[in-house]
Amino acid sequence: GDSVTQMEGPVTLSEEAFLTINCTYTATGYPSLFxxxxxxxxxxxxxxxxxxxxxxxxxxxxxxxxxxETTSFHLEKGSVQVSDSAVYFCALYNNxxxxxxxxxxxxxx
Amino acid sequence: KAGVTQTPxxxxxxxxxxxxxxxxxxxxxxxxxxxxxxxxxxxxxxxxYFSETQRNKGNFPGRFSGRQFSNSRSEMNVSTLELxxxxxxxxxxxxxxxxxxxxxxxxxxxxxxxxx
Numbered sequence: 201g202d203s204v205t206q207m208e209g210p211v212t213l214s215e216e217a218f219l220t221i222n223c224t225y226t227a228t229g230y231p232s233l234f235x236x237x238x239x240x241x242x243x244x245x246x247x248x249x250x251x252x253x254x255x256x257x258x259x260x261x262x263x264x265x266x267x268x269e270t271t272s273f274h275l276e277k278g279s280v281q282v283s284d285s286a287v288y289f290c291a292l293y294n295n296x297x298x299x300x301x302x303x304x305x306x307x308x309x
Numbered sequence: 310k311a312g313v314t315q316t317p318x319x320x321x322x323x324x325x326x327x328x329x330x331x332x333x334x335x336x337x338x339x340x341x342x343x344x345x346x347x348x349x350x351x352x353x354x355x356x357x358y359f360s361e362t363q364r365n366k367g368n369f370p371g372r373f374s375g376r377q378f379s380n381s382r383s384e385m386n387v388s389t390l391e392l393x394x395x396x397x398x399x400x401x402x403x404x405x406x407x408x409x410x411x412x413x414x415x416x417x418x419x420x421x422x423x424x425x
Contacts, residue, residue, distance in 0.1 A: 289352065297354050297414070302351060302352075
């Protein structure tokens with residue numbers, strides 16, 4: 201069945217460092233791809249999404265490109281801030297929503 | 310616009326009991342999905358409702374059931390509770406205007422269920 205595999209954490213970075221969280225998927229057809237973020241004490245929020253191949257989703261300085269040839273949707277940010285500390289979930293929607301295990305990011309000043 | 314609300318926020322039950330959780334979607338949203346989040350299994354899809362009809366169901370036993378009302382509010386029920394049902398249960402709503410999978414799902418804060 202469909203599945204999402206994302207980079208295991210935790211990930212600890214210094215402020216202004218470059219961030220990459222890898223995400224690959226297995227699915228039939230053409231799923232929609234998402235990154236969700238869960239800040240401490242808060243619910244899940246959509247960070248960005250892409251609904252077809254080569255689409256780039258972007259929000260709050262984060263970007264991810266839907267790569268069908270490599271079945272990937274890696275999350276990147278050029279310069280992280282302390283406020284980006286959260287758990288990040290990669291997800292796909294085909295017939296239902298499938299989530300990755302989540303990657304905890306901690307950004308230190 | 311009010312967000313997705315879930316009640317109750319916390320619940321403690323004992324094995325064998327049953328429980329009902331409630332979810333009120335964002336006004337105007339007609340699709341409601343339920344998820345179970347546990348440290349071991351992560352986030353798993355339970356079911357999705359649209360216009361009072363179950364569109365899709367995840368791989369959970371029949372003890373897990375749900376329904377949606379005409380005002381789009383949804384409830385999920387778990388019967389004969391087991392220790393392994395302890396989890397955070399999340400509800401998400403979407404407008405479904407663009408079709409499944411393209412609309413943004415907005416999540417509620419969740420109901421934390423503890424089974425003793």
